[in-house]
Amino acid sequence: DTGVSQDPRHKITKRGQNVTFRCDPISEHNRLYWYRQTLGQGPEFLTYFQNEAQLEKSRLLSDRFSAERPKGSFSTLEIQRTEQGDSAMYLCASSLQWDLEAFFGQGTRLTVV
Amino acid sequence: DQQVKQNSPSLSVQEGRISILNCDYTNSMFDYFLWYKKYPAEGPTFLISISSIKDKNEDGRFTVFLNKSAKHLSLHIVPSQPGDSAVYFCAAVLNDYKLSFGAGTTVTVRA
Numbered sequence: 001d002t003g004v005s006q007d008p009r010h011k012i013t014k015r016g017q018n019v020t021f022r023c024d025p026i027s028e029h030n031r032l033y034w035y036r037q038t039l040g041q042g043p044e045f046l047t048y049f050q051n052e053a054q055l056e057k058s059r060l061l062s063d064r065f066s067a068e069r070p071k072g073s074f075s076t077l078e079i080q081r082t083e084q085g086d087s088a089m090y091l092c093a094s095s096l097q098w099d100l101e102a103f104f105g106q107g108t109r110l111t112v113v
Numbered sequence: 114d115q116q117v118k119q120n121s122p123s124l125s126v127q128e129g130r131i132s133i134l135n136c137d138y139t140n141s142m143f144d145y146f147l148w149y150k151k152y153p154a155e156g157p158t159f160l161i162s163i164s165s166i167k168d169k170n171e172d173g174r175f176t177v178f179l180n181k182s183a184k185h186l187s188l189h190i191v192p193s194q195p196g197d198s199a200v201y202f203c204a205a206v207l208n209d210y211k212l213s214f215g216a217g218t219t220v221t222v223r224a
Contacts, residue, residue: 041216
């Protein structure tokens with residue numbers, strides 16, 4: 001399978017705990033994106049990497065959120081001190097630099113209890 | 114601030130008939146538009162796109178129309194098939210990489 005892979009698919013955590021999600025993009029894609037989707041809404045942009053450089057962070061991404069892409073391949077999204085409002089589907093996508101079509105993973109569904 | 118709006122949350126259509134999904138946007142800087150399809154428990158998958166320099170793009174059963182003056186685009190699916198039952202998202206591209214999505218339209222194709 002050469003698509004975008006996300007792990008885990010589901011995560012239930014207690015409020016206040018830290019969580020980390022992983023995304024493996026399509027191997028030749030140098031752009032990687034994180035989006036968040038809540039019930040009844042479309043995905044919302046969180047952040048974007050070109051290779052290992054994080055080029056934009058949405059104001060939706062509070063200080064409790066951090067994303068990395070250390071070697072320009074896989075990426076991690078960490079949420080510290082989770083809150084119930086963080087419950088959502090976290091989607092990762094990747095694309096080639098000159099291609100506006102982004103390919104999405106299946107997402108990680110986070111539930112904060 | 115929702116810059117891309119899909120005002121119809123759901124659409125029911127009979128198999129074989131045409132499905133028409135609508136999308137409106139407010140930001141005139143958007144220069145590329147895409148439609149994604151999403152099944153439950155899966156990520157969105159790309160369906161069809163259109164550049165702002167065109168007014169129509171066709172791919173098999175799917176056609177996207179763009180009316181820049183009205184800031185409106187639509188997706189036509191004809192004929193509709195049961196496998197088309199899914200959530201459809203309209204998305205617009207800003208700054209060459211950032212997608213702004215609408216809230217989605219759930220399409221149900223009745224046999």
